Structure formats: C-alpha cells, structure tokens
Amino acid sequence: MAYWLFKSEPNAWSWEDQKRKGEAGEEWTGVRNYQARNNMREMKIGDLGFFYHSVKETSVVGVVEVCNTVHPDSTTDDPRWECVDIRAVADIPRPVTLADIKANPRLSDMVLVNNSRLSVQPVSEQEWREICRMGGLKEAPKSA
DNA sequence: GCCAACGTTGGC
DNA sequence: GCCAACGTTGGC
Numbered sequence A: 001m002a003y004w005l006f007k008s009e010p011n012a013w014s015w016e017d018q019k020r021k022g023e024a025g026e027e028w029t030g031v032r033n034y035q036a037r038n039n040m041r042e043m044k045i046g047d048l049g050f051f052y053h054s055v056k057e058t059s060v061v062g063v064v065e066v067c068n069t070v071h072p073d074s075t076t077d078d079p080r081w082e083c084v085d086i087r088a089v090a091d092i093p094r095p096v097t098l099a100d101i102k103a104n105p106r107l108s109d110m111v112l113v114n115n116s117r118l119s120v121q122p123v124s125e126q127e128w129r130e131i132c133r134m135g136g137l138k139e140a141p142k143s144a
Numbered sequence B, C: 001g002c003c004a005a006c007g008t009t010g011g012c
Helices: A013-019 A033-043 A098-103 A125-134
Strands: A003-008 A048-051 A059-072 A082-097 A120-123
Touching: A003 A059, A003 A125, A013 A048, A013 A059, A033 A082, A033 A120, A048 A082, A048 A098, A048 A125, A059 A098, A082 A125, A098 A120, A120 A125
Parallel strands: A003 A048
Antiparallel strands: A003 A120, A048 A059, A059 A082
C-alpha cells in the first residue's frame, strides 16, 4: 500500500471535476514525463493519493484512490504514455496549502517542496499522516 | 506577468 | 555523447 500525490491545474481538471466522476473514477491522462509515468507504473489498486491544485490555489484539496492500474493513455497514440485511473474518496476539510507544507519541518523532504515540477509523485507514510492531520482528517481514509 | 527550474530536442 | 536552444510548468 503506497501513497502518492497527483497535481492538476484546476482550470484544466479540478477536484470538482474529479468528484463529478464519482465511484467510476477517471483516467489520469496527459502525463508526458517519464518520471511521473514511472510512478504510475508502480501504483496498485487501492493505493491512496492526494489531489493537489497547482498554480492558483496551491493546496491539497482531496483524497483519491487508484482504481485501475496503468494502461495506455487514451489521449495520445504515442505508446510511451500510460496512465492509471483514480476516483475521489474524501474532501480535505481544511485544504493544506503549499505555504503550510513548506512551513512544516516534518515535510521538508517532500517531493512537492523539492521538485515542484513533478506532476505525479510519491508521498511517504509519515508525510501522508501529517498532511491528513493538518487538513483536519481525523484518520487517513481507508481504501475500499 | 515574470522568471527559475527542469525536460526535451536536435546539431555537431 | 555533449550541450545550446527552446518549451513548459508552476511558484510568486
């Protein structure tokens, strides 16, 4: 069971859009970066992730679950690009901003802080619990 | 809107 | 295989 973080610019694909897809979830398309793709290759059904709004809000706003392992990205014919499917699991009661994360020494090793351009990134269990706590989630959501 | 950081492309 | 040029991302 691993933890991840998915970044999206809300103008392109927002947490609201993701929630609208409900239980069925949606393909996480559009990744054109090898490192991010390789992270998706590692994902298993039931892995949990944070949904992060980049650019405008710069905050963690939701929790998602991986509901389909990696497969070709339907938005391109280029066989190099693959993606997983994710579905919304829970709102973060109090969104955790990038400023909050940067201000927390326990999170100083987060990829989000040190490699801001990687759009799909791993999150350690400690980081996962800390952000859940900061966001007002009493306990980290369990996967179905 | 600017710019730093990073990734990719392509000439040599 | 190196590196300059270019494009994109994303924080501020």
